[in-house]
Amino acid sequence: MSDETLNTSSANARETFYEATAGRIGIHNMSLILALLVLLVLFGTLRGDVFFSMRNFLNMGMGIAILGVLAISQTAVVISGRMDISVGSIVGLTTVATATAIQATDSATLGIFFGILVGALAGLFNGTIITYGRVNHIIVTLGTMAIFRGVAFIISDGQSISIFNDTFRLIGIGRFLGIPMPIWILILTAIVFHIFLSKSIVGRNFYAIGGNPIVARFAGINLSRYSIGTFVMSGAVAGIGGILLAARTGSGQPISGSQGLELEAITAAFLGGCAMQGGKGSVIGALLGVAVIGILNNGMILTSVPTFYQLLAKGSLLILAVVFAEFQQNRQ
Numbered sequence: 083m084s085d086e087t088l089n090t091s092s093a094n095a096r097e098t099f100y101e102a103t104a105g106r107i108g109i110h111n112m113s114l115i116l117a118l119l120v121l122l123v124l125f126g127t128l129r130g131d132v133f134f135s136m137r138n139f140l141n142m143g144m145g146i147a148i149l150g151v152l153a154i155s156q157t158a159v160v161i162s163g164r165m166d167i168s169v170g171s172i173v174g175l176t177t178v179a180t181a182t183a184i185q186a187t188d189s190a191t192l193g194i195f196f197g198i199l200v201g202a203l204a205g206l207f208n209g210t211i212i213t214y215g216r217v218n219h220i221i222v223t224l225g226t227m228a229i230f231r232g233v234a235f236i237i238s239d240g241q242s243i244s245i246f247n248d249t250f251r252l253i254g255i256g257r258f259l260g261i262p263m264p265i266w267i268l269i270l271t272a273i274v275f276h277i278f279l280s281k282s283i284v285g286r287n288f289y290a291i292g293g294n295p296i297v298a299r300f301a302g303i304n305l306s307r308y309s310i311g312t313f314v315m316s317g318a319v320a321g322i323g324g325i326l327l328a329a330r331t332g333s334g335q336p337i338s339g340s341q342g343l344e345l346e347a348i349t350a351a352f353l354g355g356c357a358m359q360g361g362k363g364s365v366i367g368a369l370l371g372v373a374v375i376g377i378l379n380n381g382m383i384l385t386s387v388p389t390f391y392q393l394l395a396k397g398s399l400l401i402l403a404v405v406f407a408e409f410q411q412n413r414q
Contacts, residue, residue: 114371114374115370129381138380148343155169159315159316160356164212164360165220166219167220170342172324173327173338173343177331179324180194189247193247202318206317240336253325290361342393342396353403354370379396382395
């Protein structure tokens, strides 16, 4: 078989993976929209006076903006057949790194640059070990989750680092056209990733790698380069999440992102249609998954559901999302 024939067949295989995935997205997203409507009716009935207020919806949007950014990135990672459990710790590390840089330079620009750089370097660390050490991605990121958290505590000496730069704070608490800046950043992130995954060759290769890495390798796709690049991307986006959190709270805290942020991001990805094996998922699905989690969290708080029951609900939602994704995969 000639190289030209092999490349043509492999390219067709990648197109098949993508088109088959796109065909299933509509039905899955309709299920999520139905779930959203059920939650809206439920919490609207219980606390409609507060739940349907514009103030509550804006607060909800602020609350899910960081989660949304991480979930979109996590979706791309899962599509490629991997998972990054360390993103919550990278968020905490970048809040500390950003706050430290701003304290030292009083420059919002340098603080933002340094935060994204630290996140990308953390992702590079993950990707290098996974790719060249040939270690399972879950094991590596589970370990670096503790490592990055420890580094954040060492840098900050376990203390919160205050940020007094008003320009930087606008990223977290400012508004444009009446809408909080974090929501605009989430929208921009969603647009960029949607175009990247659905329109670019690199994005389509993510689906091909996750769908069948052997075919992808024979198609000439450099799996090692994509593996490292995937985690660098994940780390950099987690850095953006850390910047948003630092700007919103006005401080860098080593414990930031330790409240199950990575699990919620993964849950949103699977709710959005991702599969454990990779090769499936979409930005729109991830956003709908984030909306389900955000409304559920907000509704449970407004209805005074005890914290331990909230944890029970979140854990159950993750399991149900994965089981549902696997059920769909096996049926197909």
